[in-house]
Amino acid sequence: MELEQHQSSEGSFLDTSLDIDPVSDAIGAEIKGIDLALINDQTFAAIHAAWLKYNVLLFRDQTISDSDLVAFSRRFGELDESPPNENGVMSVPGLPEILILSNVIENGVAIGSLGNEECIWHTDMNYNERPPMGSALFALEVPPKGGNTGFLNMYRAFDALPVELHRKIERLTIKHDSTTNSAGFRRVGSEEVGDIRTSPGAIHPIIRTHPETKRKALYLGRRRYAYIPGLSLEDSEVLLDEIWAHTTQEQFYWHHKWRAGDIVVWDNRCTMHRRDDFPQSSRRIMHRTQIKGDQPH
Ligand code: OGA
Numbered sequence: 001m002e003l004e005q006h007q008s009s010e011g012s013f014l015d016t017s018l019d020i021d022p023v024s025d026a027i028g029a030e031i032k033g034i035d036l037a038l039i040n041d042q043t044f045a046a047i048h049a050a051w052l053k054y055n056v057l058l059f060r061d062q063t064i065s066d067s068d069l070v071a072f073s074r075r076f077g078e079l080d081e082s083p084p085n086e087n088g089v090m091s092v093p094g095l096p097e098i099l100i101l102s103n104v105i106e107n108g109v110a111i112g113s114l115g116n117e118e119c120i121w122h123t124d125m126n127y128n129e130r131p132p133m134g135s136a137l138f139a140l141e142v143p144p145k146g147g148n149t150g151f152l153n154m155y156r157a158f159d160a161l162p163v164e165l166h167r168k169i170e171r172l173t174i175k176h177d178s179t180t181n182s183a184g185f186r187r188v189g190s191e192e193v194g195d196i197r198t199s200p201g202a203i204h205p206i207i208r209t210h211p212e213t214k215r216k217a218l219y220l221g222r223r224r225y226a227y228i229p230g231l232s233l234e235d236s237e238v239l240l241d242e243i244w245a246h247t248t249q250e251q252f253y254w255h256h257k258w259r260a261g262d263i264v265v266w267d268n269r270c271t272m273h274r275r276d277d278f279p280q281s282s283r284r285i286m287h288r289t290q291i292k293g294d295q296p297h
């Protein structure tokens with residue numbers, strides 16, 4: 001618990017501290033005893049500070065409405081509208097800021113994106129020039145088994161780079177593939193990838209500095225169809241495999257087992273995430289917002 005006391009108008013001390021409980025040694029903390037529909041600016045400031053420190057925050061037993069989810073998310077920054085996915089744009093009617101992730105099919109039509117597939121380690125949308133700063137994911141229905149989401153601490157992965165690997169990647173960039181999403185589906189309107197050296201997607205440094213904490217972090221997108229400009233295809237593949245093998249070590253990540261009512265907010269500038277698959281016979285419905293970000297450097 002982090003203590004932070006404030007004097008009330010009667011002169012007594014009010015305890016407005018957050019109850020913060022780290023969820024693993026690698027990354028993440030649960031903030032307990034908070035209804036996200038009811039927070040004030042002061043509580044949000046404490047939440048924001050905890051977010052920068054722990055990179056992923058978990059709030060359980062939330063019952064907030066979609067518009068409260070939008071209002072809470074907007075405290076972090078301006079929101080993106082739902083990006084198109086393999087089934088087109090799948091947002092909540094009237095709330096373009098909320099993307100539905102789901103495997104549920106109603107009358108033969110998918111109600112959301114990503115299906116029941118595994119999603120490989122990735123950061124969101126860094127095939128764009130200005131990838132999102134972060135996202136909030138609200139669990140409405142979750143499967144009894146599977147569908148857990150892992151979060152990886154990219155500061156830690158950077159700090160633990162072997163000297164030789166650090167030296168090799170210091171000045172390099174990655175071209176991030178914009179055609180395929182983390183579940184392996186081709187995005188609506190994308191062509192099949194021919195040559196990964198010339199296929200579309202933004203180029204960003206492999207090592208970035210977080211604009212708020214000023215700490216350095218590895219910045220990877222998806223392994224699939226990534227390419228390091230300036231290297232031969234073969235050298236790029238070998239080096240990318242080496243970077244991924246280093247980064248995806250167990251010591252850097254934590255997996256969250258969802259309960260309905262959970263909200264998880266991650267900092268997309270210093271984390272990666274992945275998702276386990278789950279049986280198509282169970283239902284998973286998640287509502288998600290995405291906060292706009294700046295160009296990484
Ligand atoms: C995402 C994502 C994983 C999940 O929302 O960007 O990758 O657990 N979601 O649904």
Ligand code: MN
Pocket residue numbers: 122123124182273
């Ligand atoms: Mn994602």
